[in-house]
Amino acid sequence: MLKLAFRTLPLFAVIVGFAMALGAYMNYSGVRGAYFDLIASRMTMVLDDVATNVESAVSVGIQPSEQTLLPTLLARLTVADPLIRSIDVLTPDGEVLFTSAPGGTNAPANSKNAFRLARTVKNDFGASVAKLVVYYDRQAPSERIDKLGASILSDALPAGILAALAGSLAALLVLRRLHRRADRAVNANGVDVIDVVEREIDALSADRAS
Numbered sequence: 205m206l207k208l209a210f211r212t213l214p215l216f217a218v219i220v221g222f223a224m225a226l227g228a229y230m231n232y233s234g235v236r237g238a239y240f241d242l243i244a245s246r247m248t249m250v251l252d253d254v255a256t257n258v259e260s261a262v263s264v265g266i267q268p269s270e271q272t273l274l275p276t277l278l279a280r281l282t283v284a285d286p287l288i289r290s291i292d293v294l295t296p297d298g299e300v301l302f303t304s305a306p307g308g309t310n311a312p313a314n315s316k317n318a319f320r321l322a323r324t325v326k327n328d329f330g331a332s333v334a335k336l337v338v339y340y341d342r343q344a345p346s347e348r349i350d351k352l353g354a355s356i357l358s359d360a361l362p363a364g365i366l367a368a369l370a371g372s373l374a375a376l377l378v379l380r381r382l383h384r385r386a387d388r389a390v391n392a393n394g395v396d397v398i399d400v401v402e403r404e405i406d407a408l409s410a411d412r413a414s
Contacts, residue, residue: 278304
């Protein structure tokens, strides 16, 4: 029984530990995805706000390059959200018309270590008149989610160890019960076999005597 336990319990503990680790990773992965999706949704709303202003002006004949109030709007939206590095308004060919980046930094400089989200603005005829791009910080959200991952790991590690120990103990108890039942079954079967053999011997002796 002890040999069976020594062979079975380590494997059982590994399986329980793996299950706990997988659960912790799935939890972290789900929270991470939801967190970044939430940020992306917020940035999409920012682009929607800018797009609404650009489309409204275009509908009355003011082209994006002539919309002089756009820089003020871009600056206000950028200040309102600390994650935003810049919001750029580009021509369909990719030329920067307006940007909220300090000093009018062009788009490639803002894309370093930053997420990028873009949207096309069209006129009433469905033709592209401008492209909106928002660059928002990658490092700060990544650091926050990494801290969460470390917290989940610190909680999951002792929980996994306890679960493995508790599971191994439960498996050991089950093995002991099964071993006892097997012993009783073997002993019971052993008595029956002996009785059968004795009866057969007695029957053969009786036949010979007759």
